[in-house]
Amino acid sequence: MGKRHLLIAVAVVMGIVLSLQGNALAETLPERGTYLMRSIVACGTCHTLKDAKGDLPGMDLAGGFRIKGPVFNLVLRNITPDKETGIGAWTDKQIIRAIQEGIRANGKIIGPPMPIEFYRSMSDRDVKAIVAYLRQVKPIRNEEEDSVWKIPLPQSYGPPVGSVPEVPRMRGVSRHLKPHQHTLCKRLNKVYVL
Numbered sequence: 027m028g029k030r031h032l033l034i035a036v037a038v039v040m041g042i043v044l045s046l047q048g049n050a051l052a053e054t055l056p057e058r059g060t061y062l063m064r065s066i067v068a069c070g071t072c073h074t075l076k077d078a079k080g081d082l083p084g085m086d087l088a089g090g091f092r093i094k095g096p097v098f099n100l101v102l103r104n105i106t107p108d109k110e111t112g113i114g115a116w117t118d119k120q121i122i123r124a125i126q127e128g129i130r131a132n133g134k135i136i137g138p139p140m141p142i143e144f145y146r147s148m149s150d151r152d153v154k155a156i157v158a159y160l161r162q163v164k165p166i167r168n169e170e171e172d173s174v175w176k177i178p179l180p181q182s183y184g185p186p187v188g189s190v191p192e193v194p195r196m197r198g199v200s201r202h203l204k205p206h207q208h209t210l211c212k213r214l215n216k217v218y219v220l
């Protein structure tokens with residue numbers, strides 16, 4: 027390839043990189059929240075009541091699931107924006123603290139198996155995206171009592187999380203790519219972005 031062709035190729039590649047990054051940053055908080063909630067973060071796995079056919083209609087994130095064991099009577103709570111029975115009256119900070127530090131608005135610790143250790147590493151923007159998502163789901167009135175634990179719960183899940191920086195965006199955007207573009211993306215990442 028001649029020098030001129032090489033320069034054109036580099037310019038085209040840089041154009042692709044910039045447009046991919048542009049797309050990633052153009053994603054709004056509720057869009058990012060929807061993506062996270064429907065994939066890895068998946069609060070509904072536990073907080074949405076299910077039957078053999080799957081999620082119960084009209085109960086999205088409204089809790090209601092119960093598990094009884096020898097040392098616990100676990101109750102899944104309503105995390106819809108209903109002000110009285112859900113988390114509608116909680117501030118953003120209180121919701122973020124519950125997700126990343128396992129501390130409720132009333133100061134009490136959240137017991138297992140909520141994957142708080144995993145949520146602690148979510149970036150500031152991602153956890154805000156989840157709050158944005160939770161704020162716009164339908165409020166559902168469903169009162170659930172507290173779980174009962176006959177064993178001591180952890181005192182905490184670690185020190186306050188503080189600030190978690192954003193992950194490199196190229197990885198975040200690769201889900202929009204077709205398989206053959208993944209390799210290209212990885213190579214671009216290595217050569218031009220990092």
Ligand code: HEC
Binds near residue numbers: 069137
């Ligand atoms: C693997 C199951 C699981 C997943 C996934 C999960 N939770 Fe939980 N969550 C629980 C359990 C169990 C409790 C109650 C534990 C207890 O009562 O000790 C709880 C409690 C809470 C509470 C406290 C509610 C209250 O009224 O005190 C909030 C808020 C909460 N979860 C939000 C979330 C959010 C937001 C997500 C997703 C980012 C999430 N949870 C994902 C299991 C889960």
